[in-house]
Amino acid sequence: MAVTAQDTPAIQADSAETTTTDFGGIISPIEIVRIAWEGIVRNKIRSLLTMLGVIIGVAAVITMISISAGTEAQIAAQIEGLGANLIFIQNSFGRGGPGGDNNTPSLVFSDLDVVKSVGGVVGTAVEQTSAESVRVGSTTLTDVPLVGTTVDFPSVRDVGIDEGRFFNETELDRSAKVTVLGPSLANDLFGETDPIGQSITVGTTKLTVIGVTDEKGVVGNTDFDAQLYVPITLAFDKFVPSQFRQFAGDRVRVIYAQIEESVDIENVMLQIELKLSSVKGVAPEELPFAIQTQQDIIDTQGAATEAFRSLLAWVAGVSLLVGGIGIMNIMLVSVTERTREIGIRQSVGATPNDIRLQFLTEAVMLSLIGGILGVILGVGGSILFGQTGDMPTVIVPSSILLAFGSAAVVGIVFGFFPANKAAQLDPIEALRHE
Amino acid sequence: MNPIIQTRNLRKVYRMGDIQVNALDGVEIDINAGEFVAIMGPSGSGKSTLMNIIGCLDRPTEGHYILTGENVSDMSKVQLAAIRNRRLGFVFQSFNLLPRTSALRNVMLPLVYKRGKSALAPAEREALAMQALKTVGLADRAHHHPQEMSGGQRQRVAIARALVNDPVLIMADEPTGNLDTKTGDEIMGVLHELHQRGRTIVMVTHEAYIADQTERTIFLRDGKIDDEGSF
Numbered sequence: 001m002a003v004t005a006q007d008t009p010a011i012q013a014d015s016a017e018t019t020t021t022d023f024g025g026i027i028s029p030i031e032i033v034r035i036a037w038e039g040i041v042r043n044k045i046r047s048l049l050t051m052l053g054v055i056i057g058v059a060a061v062i063t064m065i066s067i068s069a070g071t072e073a074q075i076a077a078q079i080e081g082l083g084a085n086l087i088f089i090q091n092s093f094g095r096g097g098p099g100g101d102n103n104t105p106s107l108v109f110s111d112l113d114v115v116k117s118v119g120g121v122v123g124t125a126v127e128q129t130s131a132e133s134v135r136v137g138s139t140t141l142t143d144v145p146l147v148g149t150t151v152d153f154p155s156v157r158d159v160g161i162d163e164g165r166f167f168n169e170t171e172l173d174r175s176a177k178v179t180v181l182g183p184s185l186a187n188d189l190f191g192e193t194d195p196i197g198q199s200i201t202v203g204t205t206k207l208t209v210i211g212v213t214d215e216k217g218v219v220g221n222t223d224f225d226a227q228l229y230v231p232i233t234l235a236f237d238k239f240v241p242s243q244f245r246q247f248a249g250d251r252v253r254v255i256y257a258q259i260e261e262s263v264d265i266e267n268v269m270l271q272i273e274l275k276l277s278s279v280k281g282v283a284p285e286e287l288p289f290a291i292q293t294q295q296d297i298i299d300t301q302g303a304a305t306e307a308f309r310s311l312l313a314w315v316a317g318v319s320l321l322v323g324g325i326g327i328m329n330i331m332l333v334s335v336t337e338r339t340r341e342i343g344i345r346q347s348v349g350a351t352p353n354d355i356r357l358q359f360l361t362e363a364v365m366l367s368l369i370g371g372i373l374g375v376i377l378g379v380g381g382s383i384l385f386g387q388t389g390d391m392p393t394v395i396v397p398s399s400i401l402l403a404f405g406s407a408a409v410v411g412i413v414f415g416f417f418p419a420n421k422a423a424q425l426d427p428i429e430a431l432r433h434e
Numbered sequence: 435m436n437p438i439i440q441t442r443n444l445r446k447v448y449r450m451g452d453i454q455v456n457a458l459d460g461v462e463i464d465i466n467a468g469e470f471v472a473i474m475g476p477s478g479s480g481k482s483t484l485m486n487i488i489g490c491l492d493r494p495t496e497g498h499y500i501l502t503g504e505n506v507s508d509m510s511k512v513q514l515a516a517i518r519n520r521r522l523g524f525v526f527q528s529f530n531l532l533p534r535t536s537a538l539r540n541v542m543l544p545l546v547y548k549r550g551k552s553a554l555a556p557a558e559r560e561a562l563a564m565q566a567l568k569t570v571g572l573a574d575r576a577h578h579h580p581q582e583m584s585g586g587q588r589q590r591v592a593i594a595r596a597l598v599n600d601p602v603l604i605m606a607d608e609p610t611g612n613l614d615t616k617t618g619d620e621i622m623g624v625l626h627e628l629h630q631r632g633r634t635i636v637m638v639t640h641e642a643y644i645a646d647q648t649e650r651t652i653f654l655r656d657g658k659i660d661d662e663g664s665f
Contacts, residue, residue, distance in 0.1 A: 023516030027549045042534045344530045347491065348595070349519020349547035351512045427491045431530065
């Protein structure tokens with residue numbers, strides 16, 4: 001029998017320890033963390049399953065927020081790409097549009113001259129649009145966006161000309177049957193062939209291609225590269241005839257006014273509003289037009305994406321909550337499964353507080369580790385989305401803090417109930433547990 | 435003599451619905467320092483209840499239990515935890531070691547729960563645990579897990595754990611119950627060695643030949659001491 005070492009028992013209870021009043025405190029925090037860590041690594045699969053909800057929740061929060069932030073940034077960049085110092089004059093939503101109430105004044109072509117006459121306006125353009133079928137030889141495209149406009153459109157909207165030229169004043173005056181194509185439309189119709197000088201049939205009208213614009217891409221809701229431009233006078237004659245032309249003139253969708261750099265844009269907007277209302281014979285506040293700058297449009301879009309972002313954040317938050325409930329479930333199972341362990345610890349001197357802290361620490365550590373993995377997954381996923389998907393992403397650092405903080409709170413809140421259950425176990429019952 | 439355990443009129447009453455069960459019915463025992471005592475009795479005799487109270491895992495309904503001169507019968511859960519941590523060592527029938535945890539960490543467990551002035555640095559804990567493992571002859575298996583060990587080795591790890599906090603009393607609850615005769619004898623050998631070195635041991639058993647090896651056997655029947663004497 002190998003009882004070897006010098007084992008000398010203390011017959012007296014160690015006199016320094018005869019009181020038990022100093023046992024109320026907790027054991028060293030390092031030790032608690034170590035015990036909790038051992039609990040986590042002793043059952044890696046269960047730990048991973050426990051963390052899964054938090055991992056997904058945190059990753060969802062970060063990815064969702066980065067997608068909405070990316071979308072927002074993209075929209076802002078696109079709207080800025082509309083051209084600097086631009087004022088947009090449009091019929092207010094739902095009023096004065098084609099088929100609208102005849103007593104409500106609409107934006108018409110002659111209003112362009114009113115806008116031009118305002119001081120500080122250096123360039124104007126007008127737009128009326130329709131969707132037409134376009135035919136070249138055997139190729140027919142339907143629903144091609146047709147834009148009737150004026151000669152300054154390229155400079156006002158910042159669209160370059162790649163080949164040929166834009167139409168001129170003379171062609172505008174004469175409603176000349178000429179057209180300028182967006183590059184992707186030109187490619188769809190002609191492929192490798194040079195489109196300049198070719199004829200295309202738009203609706204029932206034959207037009208001659210005189211130019212192709214530079215690539216500009218999608219701005220707002222408009223794909224500049226897929227549309228074709230014609231003199232607005234031609235558009236009125238052939239494509240967007242108004243039955244009210246005799247009384248009201250030719251309606252237009254929008255008038256653009258480019259403003260001199262140094263002038264106060266608010267003042268110019270006010271001038272435009274006053275002049276238009278005097279021409280229409282209504283009070284300025286009754287003028288049914290929206291007169292906006294790019295900034296106004298960015299703000300409107302921003303408010304929409306802001307709402308979208310907070311919706312996404314709530315959805316992600318709910319998934320974090322579900323993750324927390326997952327932690328609670330598995331921790332409860334874990335407490336039952338580890339009843340014997342709890343009994344053993346109690347038998348060697350663990351107090352209810354020690355047991356509570358052990359399980360609470362374990363829950364918090366699980367959710368923090370889950371949080372870290374979720375951050376890695378969320379950031380990685382966001383980067384991947386941004387690079388491969390159609391969705392632009394911008395990682396918002398505060399979302400990482402938010403997600404991580406919520407994970408910690410989830411751990412404490414949902415860890416508390418199982419930890420309390422563990423702490424209240426009776427040592428005799430716990431030791432007997434199979 | 436130097437009494438370690440004194441119980442006076444110890445009663446434990448369980449209520450099961452309307453029925454009242456007197457698990458312990460006025461038990462009075464005295465155990466002196468350095469004694470090796472067996473507690474025997476048929477199932478339902480109250481020996482487990484007595485063991486739990488002596489081991490400070492449970493409190494009596496009535497009566498007094500004085501452990502090393504201190505009345506522990508009315509102590510709080512935290513105070514009882516402190517008593518178990520500082521003065522008692524347990525050896526169980528089913529070993530009760532933490533699975534997937536090295537023998538050394540298992541033996542260190544009671545020391546982990548020391549706190550305040552008596553808290554030990556990790557190095558001290560490890561040294562004490564190592565010494566306890568040496569005492570039971572398992573120093574070379576310190577880093578093995580219980581599931582890599584035989585039943586006898588596991589029980590020796592448990593004995594090392596019971597020793598590591600230098601307790602005034604070792605409680606052994608059917609320590610050979612899960613072992614074959616030969617291994618059981620080995621474990622009894624270890625306990626005898628500890629006894630010879632001055633340890634006080636209280637052992638619950640239902641096997642007469644195991645109880646016969648102790649200095650004194652306390653018989654319990656229906657919650658009362660039936661007969662007391664040495665063989």
